[in-house]
Amino acid sequence: MRAQQRLIHAVSIWVRRQPPKVKAFLAVVSGMAALVLLRFIVHDHDNLFVAAEAVHSIGISVLIYKLTREKTCAGLSLKSQELTAIFLAVRLYCSFVMEYDIHTLLDMATLATTLWVIYMIRFKLKSSYMEEKDNFALYYVLVPCAVLALFIHPSTSHNLVNRIFWAFCVYLEAISVLPQLRVMQNTKIVEPFTAHYVFALGVARFLSCAHWVLQVLDSRGHLLVALGYGLWPSMVLISEIVQTFILADFCYYYIKSVFGGQLVLRLPSGVV
Template structure:
């Protein structure tokens, strides 16, 4: 066991000592290698998007298990769940009026479980909710996302309101995890189920980002044209990349903690 941990510890120590530019380069290099691997093993890249939603649903299931087993919502951000319910609700409406498919059913199931988590945190387990730690001002993300959606949205034949709402849910999803990261930043100690949930979000975001990037590569950029013209296609891709990088730092410490055999994740100062 010690022989297994020693190379991981050595690599981790070496990585921490690198300057920010080198860390960024290594992170991008790992991401590119992961994309190349997915491109080789996954032939239908639409399956990556389905897998992303399935992993998100798995993360929600871990939250439900935590709430029912421990009768506590300590360490969880209610604001994060509310933002998640908001963008899922908007996306579900847009799916019904714009393009009903399998993703609509997956979003419906995820929204239902998210609303149940919100109910448990607000009503049943409210006494264990860490209100003082969940202090992220969500209007700082809702207002900019709404303003941006008015300026940059799909240029399709659908009604202008539906196009603006679709853009809003894309932008809001990209930053919806920020309140949860703030809670973990305030507590510095993340219990297992919460860590598993956030890691699942990170994996889901990466799979979703990989779906879009590989689709653009496979179509040699024609997918961006199919999404519309102007800045909207680039904003869709940028939103996916932002979601991935927001969670990348946490996922690194999660994997490091997992290999180190730690049940509780302790975040160093400055993380997330």
Template structure:
């Protein structure tokens, strides 16, 4: 109990601050974490591998929930569909553009994601909260496709491959939005779903840290290698956007864990 008091005092103080102060604290915390990772992790390319590993752990938690509890309540099928789409596109781009460890990781993550989709769509369809999963995916897929058509890598790869590459980057940044809508509609998030979304938040932060630190280490040369124009900036913006989309939820998740709550209850306006 004594250990929880300082944490409770800090979270209470943060909660009472105006939105601008909270945003400033979030940025400062993120920068402090980046500085720590830069000195702790020597090969910053490992951060991307770690991000994929954490994502896989999150999906494993989902599979455990589906197999043990025989319910998919609280999960967004649309988020899983979007995840499968961007993973499939990224896997294709990786196969034709650069075959490496990322290809293997994406293949494993896509396989487990497809299994989750199969369980929700067929085996556990009766527990699927379709009325809560009401996010219109066309609102993100179409803009991502249009954005990829106009802003994409300027490398020497085939034109269509460069568009696919940009599309999967943009779609990944917003693929979690349907899941956040489900949680917004229910306001109560059971433990396994909360663990999964938190894992996504950690994975997105590690991925963002990978790109930022790689740019710093290369003194901007990485951006040049990605091409010219708006594309290099859009890669970084996409990574930052997908990190901040989940930042608010991760805050309440950590607060709930330290508070000893098994079920996460989200205040109005969160996610």
């Protein structure tokens, strides 16, 4: 085990010493290798989306445990939870009026738990909420997503307003974790349950992104055509990729911390 830890430590030091372009190249190569592996292991790629939902549920369960048993919301971003509630509510509306399916029920359950988390942070555990650290202005996220949705949205036969809402929730989901990353950037030290939750989000995002990418590859690009014309199909795929890479750096330090036997995650300057 110590030899394994020394190897991981040596690799992490080597990676940290590389210039940003090399780090980006290594991240892309690692992502592509993981996609190739998943393509051979998982025959039905729809299972990746189910797995993403399952991992997200595990992350929320960890969050619920932290709030109910630890009686603290320290390190959590209320603003990220509020953004999550907004895009889930909009997506639920779109699901009801456009394409009601099993994912609608999953979103209802996720929205319910997210609203409970918001209630706990705002009222029950307000004394432990790090409001001064949770200083990401929401209009930096909401306004660009709304403007982008006005110009780039699905080209289906549905009502225009519903199509704009659909695009808005896709864009907002992609960057809803930014306030949480800002809190961790401000504190530099992330306690275990918060780290587990954010890592679960990162894994769920990667599995969801892998689902879309592999579906596009298997359909030889026909899936993008089925989503409509113009920039919208590409923006859906780009949004999935952005979600993954936003959390990639944090996930790297999380894995490094776990293998190093550290219970508390310490982030170096410039991370997230």
